[in-house]
Amino acid sequence: MRTHxxxxxxPIACDGRGLCAELLPELISLDDWGYPIIRDVxxxxxxxxxxxxxxxxxPKLALRLEAIRQS
Amino acid sequence: xxxxxxxxxxxxxxxxxxxxxxxxxLALFSVVxxxxxxxxxxxxxRTWHHFTVAELxxxxxxxxxxxxxxxxxTAIADPYVSIGWWAxxxxxxxxYKAAALGLGTLAVDFGAAxxxxxxxxxxxxxxxxxxxxxxxxxxxxxxxxxxxRAGNDLGITWVYGVEWGSAALVATAVVARVLHxxxxxxxxxxxDPLSAAIPVRARIGPR
Amino acid sequence: MTGLQxxxxxxxxxxxxxxxxxxxxxxxxxxxxxxxxxxxxxVRYGRLPSLGSDRSPSLELxxxxxxxxxxxxxxxxxxxxxxxxxxxxxxxxxxxxGNGTEGEPASSKDKVLLARCPHLVLDGAVVSARAVGAxxxxxxxxxxxxxxxxxxxxERRKTEIDSVRLRAVNAAERFVAGEASAVIHWLEGGIxxxxxxxxxxxxxxxxxxxxxxxNVETLAHLALIARYGASWYREVGTDAEPGSMxxxxxxxxxxxxVYEVAIGTRVSDVLGEGGGAVGKPQALLLGGYFGSWASYxxxxxxxxxxxxxxxxxxxxGAGLLAVLPSDACGLVExxxxxxxxxxxxxxxxxxxxxxxxxxxxxxxxxASGKAFDxxxxxxxxxxxxxxxACRHPDGVVRMVRSALVVFGAELERHGRGRCCAPGxxxxxxxxGDVR
Numbered sequence: 001m002r003t004h005x006x007x008x009x010x011p012i013a014c015d016g017r018g019l020c021a022e023l024l025p026e027l028i029s030l031d032d033w034g035y036p037i038i039r040d041v042x043x044x045x046x047x048x049x050x051x052x053x054x055x056x057x058x059p060k061l062a063l064r065l066e067a068i069r070q071s
Numbered sequence: 072x073x074x075x076x077x078x079x080x081x082x083x084x085x086x087x088x089x090x091x092x093x094x095x096x097l098a099l100f101s102v103v104x105x106x107x108x109x110x111x112x113x114x115x116x117r118t119w120h121h122f123t124v125a126e127l128x129x130x131x132x133x134x135x136x137x138x139x140x141x142x143x144x145t146a147i148a149d150p151y152v153s154i155g156w157w158a159x160x161x162x163x164x165x166x167y168k169a170a171a172l173g174l175g176t177l178a179v180d181f182g183a184a185x186x187x188x189x190x191x192x193x194x195x196x197x198x199x200x201x202x203x204x205x206x207x208x209x210x211x212x213x214x215x216x217x218x219x220r221a222g223n224d225l226g227i228t229w230v231y232g233v234e235w236g237s238a239a240l241v242a243t244a245v246v247a248r249v250l251h252x253x254x255x256x257x258x259x260x261x262x263d264p265l266s267a268a269i270p271v272r273a274r275i276g277p278r
Numbered sequence: 279m280t281g282l283q284x285x286x287x288x289x290x291x292x293x294x295x296x297x298x299x300x301x302x303x304x305x306x307x308x309x310x311x312x313x314x315x316x317x318x319x320x321v322r323y324g325r326l327p328s329l330g331s332d333r334s335p336s337l338e339l340x341x342x343x344x345x346x347x348x349x350x351x352x353x354x355x356x357x358x359x360x361x362x363x364x365x366x367x368x369x370x371x372x373x374x375x376g377n378g379t380e381g382e383p384a385s386s387k388d389k390v391l392l393a394r395c396p397h398l399v400l401d402g403a404v405v406s407a408r409a410v411g412a413x414x415x416x417x418x419x420x421x422x423x424x425x426x427x428x429x430x431x432x433e434r435r436k437t438e439i440d441s442v443r444l445r446a447v448n449a450a451e452r453f454v455a456g457e458a459s460a461v462i463h464w465l466e467g468g469i470x471x472x473x474x475x476x477x478x479x480x481x482x483x484x485x486x487x488x489x490x491x492x493n494v495e496t497l498a499h500l501a502l503i504a505r506y507g508a509s510w511y512r513e514v515g516t517d518a519e520p521g522s523m524x525x526x527x528x529x530x531x532x533x534x535x536v537y538e539v540a541i542g543t544r545v546s547d548v549l550g551e552g553g554g555a556v557g558k559p560q561a562l563l564l565g566g567y568f569g570s571w572a573s574y575x576x577x578x579x580x581x582x583x584x585x586x587x588x589x590x591x592x593x594x595g596a597g598l599l600a601v602l603p604s605d606a607c608g609l610v611e612x613x614x615x616x617x618x619x620x621x622x623x624x625x626x627x628x629x630x631x632x633x634x635x636x637x638x639x640x641x642x643x644x645a646s647g648k649a650f651d652x653x654x655x656x657x658x659x660x661x662x663x664x665x666x667a668c669r670h671p672d673g674v675v676r677m678v679r680s681a682l683v684v685f686g687a688e689l690e691r692h693g694r695g696r697c698c699a700p701g702x703x704x705x706x707x708x709x710g711d712v713r
Contacts, residue, residue: 011627011667012474013197017113019122030638031661035628055121059110061197 004042005065006016007051011035013062020054020063054071086152089145090222092138094233097218099135100182101237103128104211108244112251129189136186139179146172171220174213181210211241298506301514304522305395306513306538313426316433319397324505325439326401335366335411343409343500345508347520352377352456352493353566353596355584358500361383361490364480365410368488374407374442375465375484376413378423378448378494381456382566383618383707385598387524388494390536392423395498396430400444402497405504407442410490414443417494418461421448440608444525453567453622457668458491460624471624472668495524516542519583523597527552529705530559530603541594542583548599549578561602561684562708565595567615568673569607570680574601600706607699609688611706612681618708619674630671633662637678647695655682 007027009020017035018064026047027039043051043065106128108113110122115124147154152167163173185207192200215238224230307322314322329336344359365372376399380388392399402578403415412657419427427446434440450470454460462484464470483489492500498710499521503511512520519541525548528534532553539548545562551554559574570592580586584593602608620634637658643650682689688698 010474011629011665014628016628019120019125022120022122025527031629031633031665032189032658033632034629035632035665037661056193057125059125061193061200 004043004068005048005051006040006068007038007054008064008066009036009038010062010064013060015060015062017059019057019059023054023057024050027051085149089142089149090224093144093218093222094224094230096135096138096142097214097237098233099131099138100214101240103132103135104241105209105244106131106253107207108248112247114247132186132189134184136202139182143175143179143204168221171217174217175221178214178217179209181206181213185210205225208245215241298510299502302522302540303538304502304514305391305445305495305524306536307395313393314395314397316430316437319395323398323401323502326404326501326504329405329408329441329504333411333413335372336409337366339405339409339504340366342508343503346503347508347518348496348499348503348511350493350518351495351499351523351597352458353568355593358406358492358496361492362406362409363424364478365412365488365490368481368687370488371414372407372410372412372485372488372490373484374410374412375461375489375491376403376417376419376494376497377456377458377491378417378419378459379456379461380420380596381449381451381453382568382596382598383453383709384528384563385526385596387526387536387597389420389423391478391495391498391524392417392419395544396423396427397434398498398501399494400427400430400434400440401501401504402492402494402499403444404440404442406490406492406497410488412442412490415445416465417444417446417482418449418465419446419494420451423625424448440580442539448493453619454624454668454670457670459668459694461491462489467713471626472670474667499575505572514540514606516543516581516583516585518585523594525551525594525597525599527599527601527609528707529563529601530556531601532556539582542581542586544578545580545582545586545599546578548582549601549670555601556603558602558604560604560606561608562601563598563600563611563677564590566593566598566673567619567706568669568677569593569595569598570676571612571684573684591683602705603703604698605700606703606705607688607697608681608685609641609692609697610645610699610702611704612678612685613638613645614704614708615706616641616674617677619670619677623670624668627666627671629662629665633658633665634674637662638675641678644689644692647692647697 002065003020014035016030016036018030018034018036020029021030027041027043028036046065051065055065106124110121110125110128113121115121143159147156147159152166154165154172158165158172158176160176162176162180165170165172184203188195188200188203218234317386329339340359340362343362348358349355350358350361364666378388378392378399380386403417407413407415417427424446431444431446434444447465449455449461450464450469454472455464455470458479459473459475460470462479463473465484479489479491481488483491499511515521522538522540524536525536526536527549531549534552537548537551541549561574562572563578564570564572564577564587570590571593572587572590576590576591578586580590582594582599587593602611616634617638619637623630623634625631637655640650640655640658659675659679662671664672666672
């Protein structure tokens, strides 16, 4: 069983501050109003550190890493 | 008498370090407040990233904690004045200048609450973290009055400059924060959840 | 709870009941337009079979519902037995919430049902409470019918027929207020906005208790299934989608109103319940304001069911069929509804708060023949879809995308500054903005 993780945003908490897109442009871009569009893909191993950083840095604590288990 | 003279001349550096670090701290915390407001309002110099502002706010405040430790330890270790170690956390129990130093202790207590909750904010959750973070706006003026009353250096021009320069910085930040909170809703959309007090509208529909 | 097993007999069909309704109507069976008193209700449908007052969930009841194939009538069509099982499997005191909010301004079926047959809904609340092991059920209803529901509850209390505590609460009158988590939020804190999804309501809902939220029409069907069994329920409708449903007809039909039809009835026959369409309509809005437009010609011979409408990218939704006459403009209607839906955003999520008014603005340009940016509209539709905490923006996107397809020819005309509609008829009700 392998554990992958994806970045998830709580759309109610999110205020569109944009720090996440600055730190992880490979996975997060901004829509026309400044809110994050997060690619629904597993975080590749080389970006895990940035993903954790992005979750830590969000001023509204709106991001989390969701573990997706696949067998 | 000779003991006091010996102690006074030998411990000069403790006193200077304490007072000097205090002034630096005032300026530093003022910058931290400005950066905090900038983080909240999303304002930054054009070439800065939002995360730069946010991380600088965090880094500087942690550095300030280190400097604050130096400031407090040198003040208490200084044998020239009697403060007592309890005064680090309990306000107004110092023997020397109880009121002025007590304010410093109070500021440290508030600041410690802000810093600790920030370090653990992911566990606390946003609402609890933010409620405590408001204490920062209380900690700063308390620290400011402490800086005016606890030292004896207001006569020196540049000290005067640091004091009131810091005050000006923080006052500007507070005004900016208030204006940000008072801004109208953007593009006709609400940013506050529906309130039950919104008037009920007539329903139209076939029967 | 693992695997539901079927039983050989319906344990709840009681011989001495009045005969089960054959065919239709089932729910809207009252002869008069007024509310049914408890005595009339019992004469027509008989008493609810004794369900016992055991506080533990009833596996037999859930299996009965499973065999009936009942699906929710709030718009999502979720299999009711699965919902019951999800709540029944939780620890803690479960509670039932009957959702009669009906935030959709064009739909009236829940209000009509509560006004005419409150006892069916209340019976259903009792049945579902028994199924999940709840001792309490709250029926959330439109203020206009609140008194009738209260009256019905008082009647039942006097005769002490229920082992479940029933009470009615006024619904909030907002579009998103009918969403399940918004109903709970409304009951708990007086704010009718959807909340974040984990935890699910079945696990932690009202005041942290396992909560069953069920549309009031679903409850009414439950009340009849408990009396007459699963095979009876399946006598009308299709195999995949059995039973009857309430529909709201409005727009260019002779007799707009709420009717009961078998699921899978041809759209033309559904319209026939209301005296048929007036003239030759252009298009239909199916399901609700969160549903889809379909061209009249393409839709009219299809069955009104998920299977029948899926190819058109539409579904029965909450039972709305709005008929757009040939002298109305589909793009104008779409723009009006989009603007209304934008103003009904709960205001919690950026893409909805900013995206919906942006969409509405672009549609208004389109509707009035001004220059509009098709690429930008498409981009915004993509940026809004699925990016809120609830399905409100998704519904708007679905409705708008279907309009762009169905009214494609009209789009071209508007691009040249023309419109097919001679007048300014407004078909879809959009409550006036008091704010």
